[in-house]
Amino acid sequence: MENLVDRFSNDFMAFVKARDPNQVEFHQAVQEVVESLAPYLLDNPKYLRMKILERLVEAERIIQFRVPWLDDQGNVQVNRGFRVEMNSAIGPYKGGLRFHPTVNLSIMKFLAFEQVFKNSLTSLPMGGGKGGSDFDPKDRSDQEVMRFCQSFMTELYRHIGPNTDIPAGDIGVGGREIGFLFGQYKRLRNEFTGVLTGKGIEWGGSLVRPEATGYGLVYFVGEMMKARQETLSGKVVAISGSGNVAQYAAQKVIDQGGKVVTLSDSAGFIHDPEGIDRDKLAFVFELKNIQRGRIREYAEKYGCYYQAGKRPWSVSCAVALPCATENEIHREDARLLLANGCQVVAEGANMPCTPEAVHEFLRAKILYAPGKAANAGGVAVSGLEMAQNNMRLNWTREEVDGRLQTIMKTIHEMCGKYGRQPDGWINYVNGANIGGFVKVATAMLAQGVV
Numbered sequence: 001m002e003n004l005v006d007r008f009s010n011d012f013m014a015f016v017k018a019r020d021p022n023q024v025e026f027h028q029a030v031q032e033v034v035e036s037l038a039p040y041l042l043d044n045p046k047y048l049r050m051k052i053l054e055r056l057v058e059a060e061r062i063i064q065f066r067v068p069w070l071d072d073q074g075n076v077q078v079n080r081g082f083r084v085e086m087n088s089a090i091g092p093y094k095g096g097l098r099f100h101p102t103v104n105l106s107i108m109k110f111l112a113f114e115q116v117f118k119n120s121l122t123s124l125p126m127g128g129g130k131g132g133s134d135f136d137p138k139d140r141s142d143q144e145v146m147r148f149c150q151s152f153m154t155e156l157y158r159h160i161g162p163n164t165d166i167p168a169g170d171i172g173v174g175g176r177e178i179g180f181l182f183g184q185y186k187r188l189r190n191e192f193t194g195v196l197t198g199k200g201i202e203w204g205g206s207l208v209r210p211e212a213t214g215y216g217l218v219y220f221v222g223e224m225m226k227a228r229q230e231t232l233s234g235k236v237v238a239i240s241g242s243g244n245v246a247q248y249a250a251q252k253v254i255d256q257g258g259k260v261v262t263l264s265d266s267a268g269f270i271h272d273p274e275g276i277d278r279d280k281l282a283f284v285f286e287l288k289n290i291q292r293g294r295i296r297e298y299a300e301k302y303g304c305y306y307q308a309g310k311r312p313w314s315v316s317c318a319v320a321l322p323c324a325t326e327n328e329i330h331r332e333d334a335r336l337l338l339a340n341g342c343q344v345v346a347e348g349a350n351m352p353c354t355p356e357a358v359h360e361f362l363r364a365k366i367l368y369a370p371g372k373a374a375n376a377g378g379v380a381v382s383g384l385e386m387a388q389n390n391m392r393l394n395w396t397r398e399e400v401d402g403r404l405q406t407i408m409k410t411i412h413e414m415c416g417k418y419g420r421q422p423d424g425w426i427n428y429v430n431g432a433n434i435g436g437f438v439k440v441a442t443a444m445l446a447q448g449v450v
């Protein structure tokens with residue numbers, strides 16, 4: 001069986017790589033899933049006969065478009081826009097938009113592919129998609145961001161809709177951008193619908209959506225630690241990033257009695273051994289969301305350590321929450337984390353660990369949760385925002401937060417169901433991949449060859 005599994009994975013990856021040789025991030029995301037699924041598929045040949053995996057790696061539709069706009073000097077700028085509509089077997093396409101200069105088709109496809117499994121794990125009826133642009137909102141005025149968003153939506157609006165494809169935020173797309181995108185959609189369509197999630201609370205948004213990815217991540221960590229009769233209380237926690245996911249993960253860790261000692265951005269990281277308390281975190285919220293400043297300014301204000309050009313994984317911690325971007329923990333970082341006593345790694349970001357780093361964590365049998373399980377709280381509350389929009393009702397904070405906690409618990413149970421090893425340790429990678437696959441594959445089988 002071992003050899004058969006390896007041969008199956010290698011042959012399948014050769015097929016994927018031959019079709020799109022340059023899409024390395026997409027290959028990485030597919031490889032992880034194929035390695036988990038291979039034994040399951042070989043035991044369940046109906047999926048092989050119906051070419052479910054071959055269909056899962058081929059997007060149902062990819063839209064790529066020009067986004068021309070005028071900067072504040074009156075110069076014409078041209079960016080590239082994408083929407084990858086990956087799979088709609090269990091619901092309309094759902095997933096964020098990323099505005100970052102590194103955006104390309106490979107990154108869009110890896111994110112859309114992971115989203116299919118993640119959305120399935122939430123148990124809500126959402127297919128998977130992802131989109132974005134190589135536009136960099138950093139150092140752009142609000143007016144420039146607005147003109148860009150309006151131009152982006154002027155093409156995207158014809159491809160999306162509340163029952164077709166419902167985008168949301170991701171890196172570089174927060175409340176400001178969702179507002180500009182929604183305004184333009186409404187103007188072009190002449191209708192007020194829940195076509196985007198992450199909307200402002202006054203115009204169709206859900207309570208707890210801004211907090212949901214970070215809070216959900218910490219709820220998931222709580223479930224993982226519970227199995228070892230542990231909690232976050234008193235634990236030292238290293239977090240990377242200082243954007244939406246990192247900020248609310250830090251807030252919930254503090255709520256639960258943990259000590260957050262690091263944050264980062266693309267220029268470097270801060271290490272505050274005293275711990276980032278509520279007041280200091282309020283400074284980070286203001287710095288990042290209003291001033292749009294750099295994390296270095298935290299070190300300048302509070303007199304702590306700042307290292308330019310590095311990530312925080314050399315800092316000793318019990319729990320590591322990578323919440324910035326893909327491939328931010330490499331093999332050497334993983335070894336350093338383990339050597340320094342780290343026992344829990346849960347991904348707030350999408351695919352922040354390289355395959356080599358993941359293998360280190362799995363070999364050490366620590367508690368390691370992949371993003372498609374651990375960061376699913378964001379899209380889950382987006383699903384709850386869609387439900388509220390459809391009913392034209394708003395739930396209370398307690399109602400939404402309660403549902404989020406239940407969903408994260410259910411995802412954890414699903415990982416246990418498909419990933420528990422004979423010695424009781426849970427391989428969350430296998431659990432999330434198989435658990436996410438089964439529902440989508442069952443729907444695809446039922447819907448015929450489409």
Ligand SMILES: NC(=O)C1=CN([C@@H]2O[C@H](COP(=O)(O)OP(=O)(O)OC[C@H]3O[C@@H](n4cnc5c(N)ncnc54)[C@H](OP(=O)(O)O)[C@@H]3O)[C@@H](O)[C@H]2O)C=CC1
Nearest residue numbers: 170171172213241242243244245265266324325349350378
């Ligand atoms: N928002 C959501 O609901 C969800 C987000 N995610 C994932 O979480 C991660 C963070 O997203 P989010 O917090 O929303 O995004 P934000 O734009 O709010 O924050 C991103 C943070 O990551 C840093 N960062 C971005 N790119 C890099 C890079 N190449 N190297 C180092 N640091 C980088 C940013 O620093 P700087 O400001 O310097 O660029 C910033 O601190 C992403 O992987 C995203 O896909 C997953 C599920 C849901």
Ligand SMILES: O=C(O)CCC(=O)C(=O)O
Nearest residue numbers: 095096168170378379382
């Ligand atoms: O809320 C959403 O629809 C998108 C969330 C997202 O992009 C993600 O889970 O990576």
